[in-house]
Amino acid sequence: GDSVTQMEGPVTLSEEAFLTINCTYTATGYPSLFWYVQYPGEGLQLLLKATKADDKGSNKGFEATYRKETTSFHLEKGSVQVSDSAVYFCALSEAAGNKLTFGGGTRVLVKP
């Protein structure tokens, strides 16, 4: 079945540092890929998505590129802020049912 693997946290960074969170997936078809973010005490919010190979999703300074050849969708941000402290989830969805399959989440802590 479908699965998503992402790097374990916590990831602790200083403000303005570069952030990378690795995500790889296994799927039977050609899924859409997503990054969701969960701030403390809140529900999940869609951060960005890509629906086909070589697409780049971007939002709020974050970006990720759908790499079919390496089955990866790594999240990057060039200069993090304290407000980026959250848990980040990589997820995929096969086209038909739209069920999301999530990775285990990566906690990011940005210190001033």
Place this chain on the structure above:
Amino acid sequence: EAEVAQSPRYKITEKSQAVAFWCDPISGHATLYWYRQILGQGPELLVQFQDESVVDDSQLPKDRFSAERLKGVDSTLKIQPAELGDSAMYLCASSLEQGATYEQYFGPGTRLTVT
């Protein structure tokens, strides 16, 4: 901005008791999802509705869990009897329609603790 509403936000119950969670999706959203998120893990789908019909309940423990969406709007998830292993965050999400092009919007969740 429209949001998915869930209640209660927190629930503590003793094992073997019954517990129910309620979800009100964004108005007009035909597809509704219940996910369970165990602490430190990603959410896993329990059940998916399209209008009032169940589309996927393959991961729902049907001996103790039930879900309904009688009028195709709000939904209730019930656990009876609750077990210690049911302690988790229960998340509701909705989307305009099925299909990966439709964004899922998540509610704040109900955190269940079974003692």
